[in-house]
Amino acid sequence: MFWLYVVLAVFWAVILIDYMIGFRSITKLEKVESERIGERISVILAAKDEEKDIAATIQSLLAQRNVDCEIIAVNDRSNDKTGDIIQKLADEHTNVTGVDISTLPEGWLGKNHALHQGFQHATGRYILFTDADIQFTQDAIAKACTVMERESVDHITAAPELHAKTFWLSGLISFFLLGFGYLKRPWAANKDQAKSGMGIGAFNLLSRDCYEKIGGHEAIRLRPDDDLELGNRVKRLGFKQRLVTALYDLSVEWYPSLPSALRGFEKNAFAGLNYSVLLAFTAVLGVFLSQVVPFLLIFISPLEIQIISALNIVLLFCLYALTIHNLTRFSLWYIFGLPLFAMLFIYMLIRALVLTWVRGGIEWRGSRYSLKELKRHSKNSEED
Known part of the structure; x- marks a missing residue:
């Protein structure tokens, strides 16, 4: 567990540098x-x-x-x-x-x-x-x-x-x-x-x-x-x-409301993951381990894991603050809701993927599109 979050801390540090350089280019x-x-x-x-x-x-x-x-x-x-x-x-x-x-x-x-x-x-x-x-x-x-x-x-x-x-x-x-x-x-x-x-x-x-x-x-x-x-x-x-x-x-x-956002997310969730169940599972697990679990470990784990979890949280807060500052006009206080928003995002993603799979496609603005057809066209458009 300790070494997993050491690796994650290095990963977030590299991403933070990329964010700082990237936002300056926009x-x-x-x-x-x-x-x-x-x-x-x-x-x-x-x-x-x-x-x-x-x-x-x-x-x-x-x-x-x-x-x-x-x-x-x-x-x-x-x-x-x-x-x-x-x-x-x-x-x-x-x-x-x-x-x-x-x-x-x-x-x-x-x-x-x-x-x-x-x-x-x-x-x-x-x-x-x-x-x-x-x-x-x-x-x-x-x-x-x-x-x-x-x-x-x-x-x-x-x-x-x-x-x-x-x-x-x-x-x-x-x-x-x-x-x-x-x-x-x-x-x-x-x-x-x-x-x-x-x-x-x-x-x-x-x-x-x-x-x-x-x-x-x-x-x-x-x-x-x-x-x-x-x-x-x-x-x-x-x-x-x-x-x-x-x-x-x-x-x-x-979106005008949270329920409408949930419905809207159904349209793009699976497409954004290239219609891959493996990628979907990886995304859910990755968000949970990297952006929820550190907030739990800081209270219930040995000291060395608390320290590395705290470092991960600080890096995440820095990334989140850069995002809010450059891409929104929201208050920076939102960074402290990160684990709550992560859990909500996980729920939205699982819900969208399950509904897409059960329905065999997506339903959007009164029309239905089959998953098989969407996957085939996605592959063809990327090969053009």
Whole structure:
């Protein structure tokens, strides 16, 4: 036990150094002075049952400065007033185009199909894919395009501020970002020689040439993690990419409640683990041993194990504090909830994996997708 946590302490120390260097390489969008962008930007968003947020999102896009934006809002089989709201805004604004989808063809995830259909109407040199519940400041798009042109890159993806109404949701967000950091190393996207990529659904801005050459959303038509896989394809196929943070320029409510977060996690949990039961088991065991057990050992073990457990906890708190500071606007006091949030994350992961396995697939926004088909397409898209 002692030597296990010695190894873990070394591991966290190495990760901490990587975090410190990595976060310094990420541009903060709020520090960018926007320039006038001469090229047209086609903003494409997919909306399914988004009557609560869609109008505010489109209005924030209409208010963009220093850019020529066309807004293509795709109503993806909504059962509420989303389509009516989009049509009303399209009637009022010449740069808003509404697209209605009534059926989902076989072999597609709904959102991916909607974004693919939206692209068919795009005329811009730059293509921005976003979500129907994002709030943009007036210079958000111009700032991102400024970075894109200054650094001569093909893809910019931006991490937004994630709102949460409760303590548990805020903790879950920050803990998820902690794990995402050491598993995915998102800052590696900013190294041109690295093959690992990054994509965030709230803001994926690509040149038209890049998007078409990576195969568009058709190449990832059955990927629940479409945003991340889009970014991975950008890097795998040799294009340049940058990850920026936009905590003061983009904002979104992650989920309105903890139960909705549990349901949402069902969509991506197994995809994020490459549909591997072994990886799923390893993830659950790894989080429990490394981020829960040390908090128990510090009270119930011999002195030498208490000391090494305390060292692990200090390193974890440092990692967590860096994550919260750089990727959220939450209070740093959340670091002291780490073992609680770890247990909640473990529960979410086990629940999502069991439900996916029992159902033989995922259910998302009224559609069901078989696990067999998802696994086959995931393998094919990574081999392209």
